[in-house]
Amino acid sequence: AATTPNAWRWAAGSTSRVASWLKNATTATNTPATAMAVESRGHRGRQPKRRATKTTSSQRANPPRPNQRALQLPQARAAKRALPAEGVTCGHSSTCREASPTPATRAASKASKRRRRCMARHGTAFGKLEAFGDNARGMDIRVDQKAVLVGRQTLSPSCFALELACPSPLQAEPGQFVMVGVGSAADPLLRRPFSVAGVTPKERGTALQLLVKEVGKVTAMLRSLPLGSELAVLGPLGRGFDLASAGPRPVLVAGGIGLPPVLFAARELRRQGTEFAFFYGASSGPELLLRREIEEIAAGRVVFCTDDGSFGEHGLVTEVLGKRWQEGTSRLLACGPNPMLQALAALARERGVEAELSLEEPMACGVGVCLGCVVRLADGTYAPSCQKGPVFRATELSERW
Numbered sequence: 001a002a003t004t005p006n007a008w009r010w011a012a013g014s015t016s017r018v019a020s021w022l023k024n025a026t027t028a029t030n031t032p033a034t035a036m037a038v039e040s041r042g043h044r045g046r047q048p049k050r051r052a053t054k055t056t057s058s059q060r061a062n063p064p065r066p067n068q069r070a071l072q073l074p075q076a077r078a079a080k081r082a083l084p085a086e087g088v089t090c091g092h093s094s095t096c097r098e099a100s101p102t103p104a105t106r107a108a109s110k111a112s113k114r115r116r117r118c119m120a121r122h123g124t125a126f127g128k129l130e131a132f133g134d135n136a137r138g139m140d141i142r143v144d145q146k147a148v149l150v151g152r153q154t155l156s157p158s159c160f161a162l163e164l165a166c167p168s169p170l171q172a173e174p175g176q177f178v179m180v181g182v183g184s185a186a187d188p189l190l191r192r193p194f195s196v197a198g199v200t201p202k203e204r205g206t207a208l209q210l211l212v213k214e215v216g217k218v219t220a221m222l223r224s225l226p227l228g229s230e231l232a233v234l235g236p237l238g239r240g241f242d243l244a245s246a247g248p249r250p251v252l253v254a255g256g257i258g259l260p261p262v263l264f265a266a267r268e269l270r271r272q273g274t275e276f277a278f279f280y281g282a283s284s285g286p287e288l289l290l291r292r293e294i295e296e297i298a299a300g301r302v303v304f305c306t307d308d309g310s311f312g313e314h315g316l317v318t319e320v321l322g323k324r325w326q327e328g329t330s331r332l333l334a335c336g337p338n339p340m341l342q343a344l345a346a347l348a349r350e351r352g353v354e355a356e357l358s359l360e361e362p363m364a365c366g367v368g369v370c371l372g373c374v375v376r377l378a379d380g381t382y383a384p385s386c387q388k389g390p391v392f393r394a395t396e397l398s399e400r401w
């Protein structure tokens with residue numbers, strides 16, 4: 001319907017009319033495009049008045065084309081609005097259940113079905129804007145979940161654990177992360193990335209565990225928010241550890257607040273019955289989190305180290321690992337500050353084993369759009385850490401990523 005001369009003439013009238021036409025395209029009945037579709041299908045409803053105009057043959061042959069830049073934003077908005085809709089109808093009225101009559105509503109209906117399939121398969125909703133033109137093609141849209149803060153436990157002077165009740169079932173791999181948004185105001189504008197420390201399926205939805213270190217605005221808000229507050233949770237996102245290829249004797253290494261993904265991996269390996277050793281380093285004894293739980297999960301094969309020697313072995317975790325290296329180590333799985341990960345990558349190269357490193361590059365969008373988190377790969381190209389990582393094999397990365 002949108003390519004008929006009347007629709008083009010109407011659309012070409014002004015940029016703002018093009019914008020509002022597209023904005024309403026998924027639901028409205030009072031646009032020429034939808035009205036004509038309704039009419040051609042013989043739908044009995046109130047028909048909008050149509051002005052009788054004469055069209056010359058040259059106008060019919062060359063209908064004016066609306067400005068593509070003006071189309072881009074409203075198309076994306078229309079697609080986004082379509083995604084969360086549970087039941088997309090034709091848009092004739094709120095009770096009409098006829099099949100979608102226009103390309104726009106048909107696309108919205110497909111997007112809604114795709115969203116429900118994604119929720120069922122991955123526990124997260126996303127869609128592609130394929131149906132909405134070249135400008136938006138291939139772009140992922142993910143939808144926040146409204147999670148409720150149900151538990152908080154202080155673990156050290158600067159760190160605490162959070163439990164969030166998410167309404168839908170989540171499936172997460174160790175190493176994946178979620179983007180957490182706090183508050184509805186513009187500040188803080190950006191969501192913040194946090195590694196998944198554990199997920200527990202519940203009767204309704206999922207309990208999501210995060211371990212957080214207070215370093216700035218959002219982490220301070222997370223520490224003081226009252227229980228029962230709503231948070232926006234996007235994810236799980238990114239690529240996690242490849243536990244299936246970890247081999248018979250992997251070694252897990254965590255540094256500071258790099259603990260959450262490594263702890264999650266340890267729980268999974270234990271569940272699979274794989275033996276592993278656990279090295280965990282922090283600046284001082286009180287900053288070593290969840291010591292008893294780690295000892296239980298690692299069945300005693302755990303080495304704690306502190307920079308100041310106040311607990312466990314004295315020294316950096318990478319130095320202690322080098323001294324206690326055991327032949328037969330099949331893979332290193334690690335998360336921590338960049339200097340620690342770079343030292344581990346060098347150690348793994350020296351000993352001829354593969355290392356999987358979970359990077360914590362600062363992120364803004366978390367879905368591969370802003371390119372604020374790119375890392376340099378061994379072949380000289382760059383990859384967004386939020387999409388291709390945050391877990392990379394050491395051999396994939398350049399020496400100074």
Ligand SMILES: Cc1cc2nc3c(=O)[nH]c(=O)nc-3n(C[C@H](O)[C@H](O)[C@H](O)COP(=O)(O)OP(=O)(O)OC[C@H]3O[C@@H](n4cnc5c(N)ncnc54)[C@H](O)[C@@H]3O)c2cc1C
Pocket residue numbers: 177192193194195196210211212213214215216217218219220257260359360361362363390
């Ligand atoms: C994939 C990923 C997983 C993460 N997992 C966890 C986690 O499980 N627990 C946790 O506590 N933190 C984690 N982080 C770091 C966390 O995202 C930041 O600490 C958080 O965004 C800080 O937000 P803020 O508003 O409190 O601090 P801001 O006010 O934004 O910043 C405060 C200070 O922290 C620094 N900072 C911010 N982000 C980072 C970062 N990624 N690395 C180093 N310094 C940073 C800033 O430069 C600034 O100096 C993770 C980061 C990534 C990328």
Ligand code: FES
Pocket residue numbers: 362363364365366367368369370371372373374384385386387
């Ligand atoms: S955070 Fe935006 S591309 Fe990775």
